[in-house]
Amino acid sequence: MFDAILSSIPEPDARTAARCQELLDAKTKPRGSLGRLEELACRFAALTGKPVPPLPAKAVVVMAADHGVVEEGVSAYPAEVTGQMVANFARGGAAINVLARQVGARVEVVDVGVRYPVEGLEGVKVRRVGPGTANFTRGPAMTREQAEAALAVGVEVAQRLADEGVGLVGLGEMGIGNTTASSALTCVFTGLPPEVVVGRGTGVDDAGLARKVEAVRRGLEVNRPEAARPLEALAKVGGFELAGLAGVALGAASRRVPVMMDGFIASVAGLVAARLCPRVTPYLLASHLSVEVGHARVLEQLGQRPLLDLGLRLGEGSGAALAFGLVDAALRVLHEMATFTGAGVTDIPPPVR
Numbered sequence: 132m133f134d135a136i137l138s139s140i141p142e143p144d145a146r147t148a149a150r151c152q153e154l155l156d157a158k159t160k161p162r163g164s165l166g167r168l169e170e171l172a173c174r175f176a177a178l179t180g181k182p183v184p185p186l187p188a189k190a191v192v193v194m195a196a197d198h199g200v201v202e203e204g205v206s207a208y209p210a211e212v213t214g215q216m217v218a219n220f221a222r223g224g225a226a227i228n229v230l231a232r233q234v235g236a237r238v239e240v241v242d243v244g245v246r247y248p249v250e251g252l253e254g255v256k257v258r259r260v261g262p263g264t265a266n267f268t269r270g271p272a273m274t275r276e277q278a279e280a281a282l283a284v285g286v287e288v289a290q291r292l293a294d295e296g297v298g299l300v301g302l303g304e305m306g307i308g309n310t311t312a313s314s315a316l317t318c319v320f321t322g323l324p325p326e327v328v329v330g331r332g333t334g335v336d337d338a339g340l341a342r343k344v345e346a347v348r349r350g351l352e353v354n355r356p357e358a359a360r361p362l363e364a365l366a367k368v369g370g371f372e373l374a375g376l377a378g379v380a381l382g383a384a385s386r387r388v389p390v391m392m393d394g395f396i397a398s399v400a401g402l403v404a405a406r407l408c409p410r411v412t413p414y415l416l417a418s419h420l421s422v423e424v425g426h427a428r429v430l431e432q433l434g435q436r437p438l439l440d441l442g443l444r445l446g447e448g449s450g451a452a453l454a455f456g457l458v459d460a461a462l463r464v465l466h467e468m469a470t471f472t473g474a475g476v477t478d479i480p481p482p483v484r
C-alpha cells in the first residue's frame with residue numbers, strides 16, 4: 132500500500148550539505164562556532180537539496196485519539212480529557228497554540244479516534260478510524276487495516292500541507308494513555324523490559340506506575356509483537372495517533388519536508404516510521420529531551436541528539452514548536468550574516484612572528 136511513497140523518499144544530498152558548510156565557513160565567525168545551529172542548517176540543505184534553504188512555512192500536526200488500556204488505571208487523567216483538549220486546541224487555548232503562535236506555525240488538529248469527541252468543532256479534521264483502540268492487555272489494540280488507515284490519514288495530511296507550501300512539519304499528539312502504548316512499542320523496538328522504559332506520563336503515583344508496567348508487560352505477553360514486523364507491532368500495542376504521526380513522517384519525507392519530533396510519544400511515532408521505512412530516518416529531527424524515561428532510549432535507536440533539554444513532559448508538539456525557532460535562527464544565519472570578504476574582516480589571522 133505504501134510502497135510508492137516509501138520508495139519515493141529521496142536520500143539526503145551530501146554535496147549540498149558540504150556547500151552549505153562552505154557558505155557558513157565564509158561568515159564572520161570562527162569556523163564551527165555556531166555549533167549545532169550549523170549542523171541544523173546543513174541538515175536542512177541536505178534534505179531540501181538547497182544550499183541556502185528558505186525559511187520554511189511551519190505546521191504542527193496534532194493527532195488525537197484514545198486508548199482502551201486506560202481501563203487499567205495507567206493515566207492520572209480520564210479519557211474524557213482527550214476530546215476536551217481537542218476542543219481547547221480548536222479554540223486556540225492550549226500550550227501548543229501559544230507556542231505555535233510564538234514561532235509563526237499553524238496547528239493542524241486531526242481526530243483519528245477520540246472516544247468522547249466534542250462534535251462540530253471548527254478547524255478540526257475528523258478522520259476517526261475507531262472510537263479509541265481496544266485494551267491491549269486483552270488482545271490487539273487495533274486491526275492491521277485500522278493501523279493502515281491511520282497511517283494513510285497521516286500521509287494524506289502531510290502531503291496536503293506540503294502542497295500548501297509547508298516546509299517543516301512538527302509531530303504533536305493528544306491521547307490520554309498514550310505514554311503506555313508508546314512504552315509498549317519502545318519495549319518492542321529496543322528489546323528493553325517495561326520497568327526500564329515506563330515513566331509517569333501525566334504524573335501517576337507509584338501505584339499507577341506499577342499498574343502501567345504491568346499493563347505493558349501483559350500487552351507484550353498477550354500480543355507477542357515483534358520488532359521485525361513493525362506494522363503488526365503498531366496494530367497490536369500502538370495507537371491511532373501514533374500510527375497517524377508515523378504516516379505524517381512518511382508523507383512529509385516523500386515531499387522532502389523535514390520532520391520535527393516532539394517528546395517521547397512523537398519520537399516513538401518517528402521510530403515506527405523509521406522501522407516501516409528506514410529511508411525516513413534522516414528526515415527526523417529531535418527537538419528536545421522529555422522527562423519521560425523512555426525517550427532517551429528511543430532517540431538512541433534513531434541516532435538522534437535532542438536540540439533542547441527543558442524538562443518538558445507535555446506532548447502536543449510543544450517541544451517541536453520551540454525547536455522551530457532554532458531552525459529559523461540557523462537558516463537566518465545563512466541568509467543574513469556577512470562574510471569575511473563582504474565585511475572586510477580578516478579571515479585567518481596571519482602567522483605570528
Ligand SMILES: Cc1cc2ncn([C@H]3O[C@H](COP(=O)(O)O)[C@@H](O)[C@H]3O)c2cc1C
Pocket residue numbers: 205206207208212216304305306307308309310311331332333334335445446447
Ligand atoms: C490536560 C492535559 C493536556 C495534555 N496535553 C498533552 N498531554 C499529554 O498527556 C497524555 C499522555 O500521558 P498519559 O499516558 O499519562 O495519559 C497525552 O495526551 C499527552 O499528549 C496532556 C494531558 C493532560 C491531562
Ligand SMILES: O=C(O)c1cccnc1
Pocket residue numbers: 310331332333393394395396397421422423426443444445446447
Ligand atoms: O514526552 C512526551 O511526549 C510526553 C510526556 C508525558 C506526557 N505526555 C507527553
